Amino acid sequence: MANDLKMPARKARGAKAGRLEPPSFAFALVPTRLVEELTRDDVPLPKVVTVVAPTGYGKTVFSTALYKHVTAHGMHSRWIALDDRDTTLERVVHLLEDSLDAHQAELDPVQHLTRGDEPMEGRIDAVLEAVARLPDPTLIFIDNLGYCADETLGTLLDRLVFRTPSSVHFILSSTEQLPMNLARAKLEGRLREVGYAELSLRPAEVRSLLGPELCAQLGPEAVDSIVRQTEGWPAAVRLTQIILSAAERPLEALERFSGADEDLSDLLNRQVLADFTPEARQFLLEIAPLRSFCAELCGHATGDDNAAKHLALLLRRNVFVIPLDRNRSWYRLHGLFREFLIEEGQRTLSTERRHQVLERAAEWSERGGHWQDAIDYALRAGSAALATAMLERVAALFVRDRGDLRQYIDWIEQLHAGGHEVGWEAYFWYVWALVFHRRYDTARLQNERLTQRVEREQKAGRDPAQMADLKRRTEVIRACVDTYTDRLVDAHRLANAWLAGTGTGTGTGTDDPFNVATVASAAGISLSSVHRFVEARQVMRTAQAAIAQSRSAYGIGWVSMLTAMISVFEGDFAAVHNDILAALARSRVALGDNAGITRTIALVGAKCAVEMGQDEEARGLLAQGLHWAHTHGIVDTAAVGFDAALKLWSGRPDDPVSITQLREIASGYPPRLALMLSCLIVQRLVRLGRLGEALTEAAQIGLGITLSAERRLPAIEGIDNPRGRELYAAAEIELLIAAGQLRQAETLIAEETRLAKQDGRIARLVELALAETAIAICSHNPQPAARHFVRAIGLAARRRIVRPFRDRAETIAGLVNETKATAWGFALDEERKFFFEICNGLPLTNSFLVDHLDQLQGDNPLLETPTARELQLLSLIEAGLSNQQLADRLNLSVATVKWHLYNLYTKLGVSSRSAALARARALNLLAR
Known part of the structure; x- marks a missing residue:
């Protein structure tokens, strides 16, 4: 648990619009042959389609077209898009969780914290469970997987492909080969690979993208020339369409066009941006570092009052600006275009101006609750002061409500590496993030440093109430x-x-x-x-x-x-x-x-x-x-x-x-757990009859069986804790009994019994009583064995402690088989019923006992109703009279009194005065 977590958690904001839904392109999507092929009714959709091609080959356009087609025809679909922040497996899984609702939409505040270090295995399994619950059929799109450089990404992809229902299909796109078991997927007929050749546009598709109006202006020969020049490369075709649509004389512009890869930057400079005013061009270069944007963000970041007009111009000219939501309020630049603009901006804009735009974007993003963008922009602007101020304001919300602990830790440590000190709240939540990331040594060190800062401020007289409160929070x-x-x-x-x-x-x-x-x-x-x-x-x-x-x-x-x-x-x-x-x-x-x-x-x-x-x-x-x-x-x-x-x-x-x-x-835990685990393994191996293995395991924790009566505990971590010492002693007792060193076992049991009684550890007392039962049987002493067993039953019955009896089933069966059914004396019905429940699970050969189990478990298991004389004896026993006093009172011999008591005990199914009285009270005999 953690500090200041009263507020209800907000939904973890995985991304702005566009991360979990496909983009809304301003141009009409061309129905390519590939989309038609994958959606034919007579051809089953493969389990996975991999779309791998360089930037500019229309992977996202193709996936979006396919998404729109299948959803329009009633197929359930999910969309996930990575960006340049999603470099780790954890980030990809986080996006899947958000898309698939694999965790609660409203996570508990503390649950957010503890999710920071959940084992990835468990989170992937939860994603697989969520996938299995999806409607039949479902198509899941994961775009831009190339951003994830995590070497464990293949584990996730393999499980999605090979461990999800056949009704769930995947479209995976990347600029690089996907790190999954492609060979197995091919052999099992699950895979359809799509490369740049299949993404290239055919002549008819090029004409469709250019549009009938432009094609009419150009003429058939010019259109064929475009097909030859671009070789169907979608990016080049789009560039051609943008340039020619904006040109007054398209044919003349076409003569200057070259779609070769090495000419792209020059082409963009000379043709795409040529008709933009200097102000609009400046605007484009300044907003390029923004991952996504709206008109308001652009206006605030650039300080340009005409930002909305510039953005409208970009949309009107269809210049690689991709709407991210249905309302067309948020946008992003096409990756190829954005890369060019960033490089161009680094050449033409001053460092001061670029940093100023990023700082203003950070301020706007913070006000809008886009915390990750805000802090990222501040850090990219090199403004440690702005980043630390933001972290101070949003630390609790970011860590507590979002639970993105790895990202938060990275930010703080990036600032620390640069020699910058963060504020109180940011530092406090950094330490909490370390705690829930199980980086305990670092958390302890950083908490001590925070405490020292507080103490220095206290000595300086700064805000005593605030410092005292913060000191308590560090504690x-x-x-x-x-x-x-x-x-x-x-x-x-x-x-x-x-x-x-x-x-x-x-x-x-x-x-x-x-x-x-x-x-x-x-x-x-x-x-x-x-x-x-x-x-x-x-x-x-x-x-x-x-x-x-x-x-x-x-x-x-x-x-x-x-x-x-x-x-x-x-x-x-x-x-x-x-x-x-x-x-x-x-x-x-x-x-x-x-x-x-x-x-x-x-x-x-x-x-x-x-x-x-x-x-x-x-x-x-x-x-x-x-x-x-x-x-x-x-x-x-x-x-x-x-x-x-x-x-x-x-x-x-x-x-x-x-x-x-x-x-x-x-x-992954402190050493005491490993010690306790070894002790438990030793006990289980002994009970499985594998004494040699048990001795080997015991030797690893300094536990050996010797003839020496002197007992010394090893200097091993965890054994000084009572819980650790208890399990160590339990393992030692098992080994001693198994090795036939009964006297040493009895000594240790006596000490353990004393401690267990002192602490009130009833289950331990049951185990020890049964260990004494086993020793007595090994020593051929059935009467003490029965007493110990009855004591164990009395302790275990009400608390339902069954397992220790099962662990010694053969030993107990031998005792019960050799004992008369009427010899067991239990004070209470629950003890009697518990005893016969235990007996029902034993390999019994005592036919008399087996025959009477059902009868003796009844609500009134009296073998015979006591006589008047026996009932009189009961009332006198309740008064506390001894056998001699009973004999004097009833004018009988002591021997006769003992005979009557023996018969009474037999009828009640007990073996002592106290048990007889308890049994009589339970049966309401004393009131007769």
Whole structure:
């Protein structure tokens, strides 16, 4: 979570008009043979059409013509156009997301932040899911792919081509060969390649582009001459059309025309711009650096009152100006023409003038909310002062509402590299962007520098209230960084001071609710990790109260998950299972299946499900949660997901759970997670009977089995944390039992039991009781084994802790098979039912027990109604009388009293006084 996120998020503005819809050309689109070929009813449209040709061959014109044709005939289409900013795979995926609605249109403010470092695999998968939901058939156009120089672009293109429904088709255009598996696409009959030869215009198409009026003025021979000179090159034909249409004597102008590539610049200078006034020519050169423009922007940037007239002239003469929207209010210059104008402007305009135009364009763009253009123009103008001022004003909106963290970081670091210092807000949001980009070391360093700046200003007496507030906000970042980097002791210390208002700030109670919830959550994470559950709940109540004041579904989901984690650590899975599923459902509705918090909640839900024995539910949640664990969550949320995954891992090569994948995820987290993962792997390998592999894994974390009774923990990161130490001890106990070193195991179990009781970790107590059961059975002591087992049942029943019993199914089956059905004494119905639920999952051979399972699970599982004497004994037991006192009171011998009690216990299905009383109360026998 982050600071000052009360405002609802605005829709991420992927581009101005024209990025997600085709341009509206001022000239009529020629129905070329290629369009006709691809739209013939008797020829199926290929899965992908690649259009690769140099600039000027009409790739965008062809794609636009095809788009208009198919949409006019009812085919669903989507348009995406790159520009020179879209050089990375992330930018291309972002445009696809916007076009396909692959993420929520109204992203939660904090979700925007966390999207900055979402794994690209997950985002591509979300795009593929969105593509699969498109109507049948659909044609997706991606124009200008040549701008993307990212070497991983091929991964995206291959998945679009080979992993989307056959009803979805693609038109991909570029100036360079596309980096996709063209050979496979050809072999599978998916590919239709279009090159410059097919884009070249035939004579009839040249005549159509020139228009009947111009052709009539020129005559057939002149038109044939144009076809020969241009060789069908669309750019040259368009130049010819522009020049000849503006000429008073077209035939004379044609004699001076040369369409050769090397003559283009001279041609543009001499012919296209020749009839423009110096003012109009100056206007063109000045607006050329603008990626897109409208009349108002042009007027403000150039200071030319006649900007609208100049623009109208360009449109009237059809000089390579392409309308970008249906209203024809926004335009761009054709790439070839723009490149020429920029180069010409660098030769003829002063640097000061070019920078002045860009600065004014930046100011106008900022006022219009076109932040990316505004800052880009300011930086290209070399105006660090203007860029830093803009960043100070729009930093929160750009980072928070748009979530374009990479771009923002690049801007700040570009300014830093030039020796320029940005303002407070810009710097503050830069640090947040680093945090959510998981560049924690850099974030910590930059946050310290920001803190030092604040302290210098405080000493200088500058605006004490503002500086104190900013200081508290930097402490929020520090608490987050400490939490994400697993410096939980530091995070807890800082969070306590901040919440108490005793930090370096004011603590006046005016803190933003998000800040309060963020810091309280950091404290809750720290306390939960050291098993201080009562304090953790108290501080999470503070987080819940604060986050309730926000509109953030993301923040509410985060706080709900962390609150539930407390019960998960305790082992009370039944208490929070439904809460987790409800939080997951809310997050899915509000944020989508692919939101980081949705997937992290799914991991916690998988832990609950697997411990409750609901393996299929757990597998589904893991499939969603693990996919996002690379970049979202903290050590402990990832660890519970790993725990669930490994408890379901079969050890087979084809298992959906991949140990390699888990190790890869762990490598992106602080070292404690890798330690915990190894401990979990050791435990699972032992339970799968692969002791040799378990010992090899254990050796990697300094865990070895020796005959020495002295136990020493290795100097390894993460083991000093109670959660890490707990899993280390659990792995050690498993190895000791498997190796037959039972005495050492018993010693360690006794110490672990003491700590678990002290902390209130019930699930751990169940595991330890079952470990004691296993040791007793190995030692051929069935009576202690049964006691330990009954204790485990008593702890597990209400909390639905099923998994530990399944993990020791064979051991428990052996115990149950050798024990009479009537010998098990349980105090409560829920314990009895839980016991028989466990038994139903065991390989039982005790026919008597099997025959009586259904009967004994009933609501009134009394084998026989107690006699009057036995009921009298019950009431006296409730009064607290001893066996001797019972004998004296009833004038019986002690032996007879014991006999009656034995019969009573048998009928009640218990084995002790306390259990008998509890059972009698449950059956309402004491009231008789």
